Amino acid sequence: MSNWDWEVFFDAFPMIIQGLGITVGLTIACYIFALIFGFFWTVADRIPIKPIHWVIRWIMEFIRSTPPLVQLFFIFYAWPVVPYVGVALDPFTSAVIGLGLHYSTYISEVYRSGIEGVAPGQWEASTALNLSTKQKWMKVILPQAIPPTIPMLGNYLIIMFKEVPLASTIGVVGILHLANDYGAQYWRYLEPLTIVAILFLVLSYPSAILINKLEKKMNQRFNKKDVLEETKGAAI
Amino acid sequence: MAEVETASTQYTAANNAEPIVKYLDVHKSFGDVEVLKGINLEIKPAEKVAVIGPSGSGKTTIIRMLMTLEKPTSGKIIVDGNYLWHMEKDGKLVPANEKHLREVRGDIGMVFQHFNLFPHMTILENCMTAPIHVKKEDKQTAKQRSIEMLEKVGLGDKIDNYPSQLSGGQKQRVAMARALVMRPKVMLFDEVTSALDPELVGEVLEVIRDIAKEGEMAMVLVTHEMDFALDIADRVLFLDKGVIAEQGPPSEVIENPKNERLQNFLHRFRS
Numbered sequence: 200m201s202n203w204d205w206e207v208f209f210d211a212f213p214m215i216i217q218g219l220g221i222t223v224g225l226t227i228a229c230y231i232f233a234l235i236f237g238f239f240w241t242v243a244d245r246i247p248i249k250p251i252h253w254v255i256r257w258i259m260e261f262i263r264s265t266p267p268l269v270q271l272f273f274i275f276y277a278w279p280v281v282p283y284v285g286v287a288l289d290p291f292t293s294a295v296i297g298l299g300l301h302y303s304t305y306i307s308e309v310y311r312s313g314i315e316g317v318a319p320g321q322w323e324a325s326t327a328l329n330l331s332t333k334q335k336w337m338k339v340i341l342p343q344a345i346p347p348t349i350p351m352l353g354n355y356l357i358i359m360f361k362e363v364p365l366a367s368t369i370g371v372v373g374i375l376h377l378a379n380d381y382g383a384q385y386w387r388y389l390e391p392l393t394i395v396a397i398l399f400l401v402l403s404y405p406s407a408i409l410i411n412k413l414e415k416k417m418n419q420r421f422n423k424k425d426v427l428e429e430t431k432g433a434a435i
Numbered sequence: 436m437a438e439v440e441t442a443s444t445q446y447t448a449a450n451n452a453e454p455i456v457k458y459l460d461v462h463k464s465f466g467d468v469e470v471l472k473g474i475n476l477e478i479k480p481a482e483k484v485a486v487i488g489p490s491g492s493g494k495t496t497i498i499r500m501l502m503t504l505e506k507p508t509s510g511k512i513i514v515d516g517n518y519l520w521h522m523e524k525d526g527k528l529v530p531a532n533e534k535h536l537r538e539v540r541g542d543i544g545m546v547f548q549h550f551n552l553f554p555h556m557t558i559l560e561n562c563m564t565a566p567i568h569v570k571k572e573d574k575q576t577a578k579q580r581s582i583e584m585l586e587k588v589g590l591g592d593k594i595d596n597y598p599s600q601l602s603g604g605q606k607q608r609v610a611m612a613r614a615l616v617m618r619p620k621v622m623l624f625d626e627v628t629s630a631l632d633p634e635l636v637g638e639v640l641e642v643i644r645d646i647a648k649e650g651e652m653a654m655v656l657v658t659h660e661m662d663f664a665l666d667i668a669d670r671v672l673f674l675d676k677g678v679i680a681e682q683g684p685p686s687e688v689i690e691n692p693k694n695e696r697l698q699n700f701l702h703r704f705r706s
């Protein structure tokens with residue numbers, strides 16, 4: 200392979216950047232899917248019926264321990280030929296379902312840790328004040344459970360962004376796919392793939408910094424002292 | 436009634452009233468361990484009951500069942516004439532649902548050992564939330580009543596602070612104000628001073644004493660403060676191994692105990 204060529208770089212750049220919309224769009228779609236489905240898992244997991252609890256746990260464990268790539272392939276290639284329930288899906292939709300479902304199980308753990316992070320005494324005080332179940336969640340539990348999860352959820356957005364190129368394998372035409380096409384066409388891979396790497400860096404690095412800031416802010420607002428006190432078993 | 440109303444005539448009057456709370460043969464087990472072995476208890480309106488006893492004897496469990504935080508294994512609890520953990524359906528008694536529990540537990544309030552204030556709310560919001568959302572009071576009334584209650588417990592200047600900015604004694608006084616604005620008929624106190632630094636205990640006991648003097652609310656106090664119990668309680672229960680082993684006016688139970696284990700228990704406190 201020849202050395203770096205700026206001409207190739209500037210030739211490939213406008214073409215590859217056309218895929219950025221798809222890449223970012225897919226990230227957001229997968230993420231929203233994961234946020235919503237994660238909520239579904241968390242609620243289902245809280246149903247106080249043992250067998251349901253086990254089944255939900257087992258499904259989540261199954262989804263988590265299978266590689267996302269295998270899940271993508273299954274949904275795109277195998278699902279359409281499953282009798283009765285199978286449907287053929289376009290690459291974008293398959294990717295949203297595949298990656299979204301996979302990460303929903305992780306997002307669900309984030310929700311769970313947020314909820315379980317609220318001290319049991321908060322539930323008891325809410326009961327003693329005779330709040331309804333809905334009021335307990337809305338006024339007492341969620342306002343305390345959500346802030347600490349926001350940095351973690353932000354991290355998953357970045358992770359999701361970095362996983363989305365997997366969708367290229369089932370034909371979603373994002374930046375990686377376009378760079379690959381360019382390489383195949385002109386037999387030049389160095390510049391197009393460098394462009395892809397730069398684009399990812401340019402988008403995820405500032406996001407990471409932003410999330411870091413957010414985390415600090417949440418800690419301040421939520422008053423780390425309170426959280427520490429509580430974990431030590433002291434009282435609020 | 437005679438015009439001279441002494442403390443003792445008040446006590447007798449209270450004694451003739453219908454009980455506000457009744458426990459009928461209440462048992463409670465955790466797993467295989469039975470921690471309450473048949474509690475029978477009547478609490479009159481405005482009566483002040485102190486519950487004493489060794490660690491693990493079931494004091495906390497008794498009042499948590501009344502607050503609906505713990506479900507009795509068997510037996511019945513009646514609050515102001517209504518079953519707490521049961522409701523009538525087609526003429527039969529069936530386990531209560533959440534709606535029924537909500538209706539009945541409105542009469543009960545509780546102050547916890549570890550305060551359990553809401554850390555994301557100001558002191559004022561801590562007090563206002565339940566009157567607004569549970570009692571459907573308008574915001575202005577709830578706010579005014581909450582401020583009055585906070586002034587009463589000596590925290591009128593802290594209403595916009597957050598719990599993390601208060602001392603333990605102040606937190607516990609907020610917790611009392613928060614429970615009091617709901618105007619319960621029975622207020623439960625679970626060792627409310629035992630998580631406090633010794634120098635902060637006095638201010639909290641002082642507030643409880645004030646509340647007790649006002650009179651109309653029944654109070655059940657789980658406490659290790661014997662002098663305090665002697666001072667404000669109409670009746671003291673000595674709980675031992677899941678049963679009420681001795682009860683009576685504090686002058687008898689604390690100053691002249693008959694039960695041998697109670698004598699030992701008190702002896703340990705005196706020394």
Ligand SMILES: Nc1ncnc2c1ncn2[C@@H]1O[C@H](COP(=O)(O)OP(=O)(O)OP(=O)(O)O)[C@@H](O)[C@H]1O
Nearest residue numbers: 465466470488489490491492493494495496497626
């Ligand atoms: N949720 C629970 N699960 C299992 N066992 C419990 C639970 N709550 C209480 N117990 C047990 O029940 C018994 C009575 O507990 P309880 O808290 O009522 O005692 P107590 O008289 O309040 O004691 P202390 O003075 O230490 O507060 C104890 O042996 C305790 O270990």
Ligand SMILES: [Mg+2]
Nearest residue numbers: 494495496626
């Ligand atoms: Mg206790």
